[in-house]
Amino acid sequence: MTQKVALVTGAARGIGLATAKLFIEHGWLVAALDRDTDALKDALATLGQSASGFDYDVSNPNDVERALPDVLARFGRIDALVNNAGVADFGPIEETDFARWRRVMETNLDGVFLMSQAATAALKDTKGAIVNIASISGLRASTLRVAYGTSKAAVIQLTKQQAAELGEFRIRANCVCPGPVRTKLAMAVHTQDIIDAYHDAIPLNRYGSEQEIAEVIVFLCSEKASYVTGQVIASDGGFESTGVGLPALRQS
Template sequence: MKTAIVTGAARGIGLATARKFLAEGWAVALLDIEDATQADCPKTTLALRCDVSDPASVEAAVAAVGQRFGRIDALVNNAGIAIFKPLLETSLEEWNRVLAVNLTGPFIMAQAVAPWMTQGGAMVNITSISGLRASTLRVAYGTSKAGLAHLTKQLAAELAGLGIRVNAVAPGPVNTAMAQAVHTPEIRADYHDAIPLNRYGLESELAEVIFFLCSDKASYVTGQVMAVDGGFEGTGIGLTTLRAARRNL
């Protein structure tokens, strides 16, 4: 049975992705700094506490996964944190912590997992639309995700010789619990105005793309950063006006 590791798997996109792998018949290790659930399929899941920015924690978690399942075929680097502050209010400690989790964490995980992928495998890094286009309040978060996009390409180049593919998914606005908590109605309306599909994405929609990139169906895809954002990254201004004009035709 193929085995996947999903970090940041206690909730949100990570948990949705873990459930997708389980539904497709994979074994899944759910790593999170908080407790993740094994309730879906206890025989084929392993929930472990892990701080991806701590090499010792990662080493112990990956060893436990290898001991339990005997193989690792996919790694989804989903764990991440966000601090939304203006540049002049972002402390060096906050900057360092965001980069430690969002950028150094995937580097540590990749180093630990790659030796287990003796039959080849796939890694998917969850970056963000904030790593592809700048915005206010995201000096640490956006920079960490932009770095992760390039790390994806670097890993793809270096690990291809081992039969390991590495890609990234850049979510746009997704209807996660965090988004529901921090996005005001005004912000949500702004996003709707700027997204061609005129809605937030679903966690399950992200999980589908992540699983595809880890599956054999994506066997010739590596080094790519795929925006899953309803068209947000690829468009400019004017959608609201164009929609209004279309309604008036």
């Protein structure tokens, strides 16, 4: 039986790397794509022979144009595309100039569009799946996220467009919106006050893990989710569901 192939962008670290590892545990082959050459090399050392690395930048149309033929030359097929590559840039609206805005959009939104367009023909052949990684910031507004939050909200809408149009080719498209995740980067920049505030605001009273987000992604790419498309799933410990609820109003 031919092994399925997942193309994961931003695969060198964090959620992308956790997702690549989980695909391999489930018997898939992985095309790990990232523009950070050194980090990608380190990641491949942990992924083993079931993964191959592709050093490309999803925000660069020329890179994307070369990446897909390279992946297909190596694996012959693509069964799932996980658009995980993204940049986080937080700052006040007044300090977000157009160049900063574009840097965020180029990777977070343009990259998803470009990779999906390039992979569509291959996904038609396999009746495959697209999973786009947005963010809780695309579902609910917050301070300092004018570019980041807007880019992720656009990814959510793009996912719905993909599901509506590509469904006739039996390509499924879904979106995962992680909440606060306990990554090395987050823990390095989040003060104790921020950590405490998130714990108070999240019904499960904790950060998520990279593995927990990966579980949702891999499920959506699997046959177990064969009738799931056009959905936006917040993997956030209930953060989005609380709306304007105040932690002080809890009973315990």
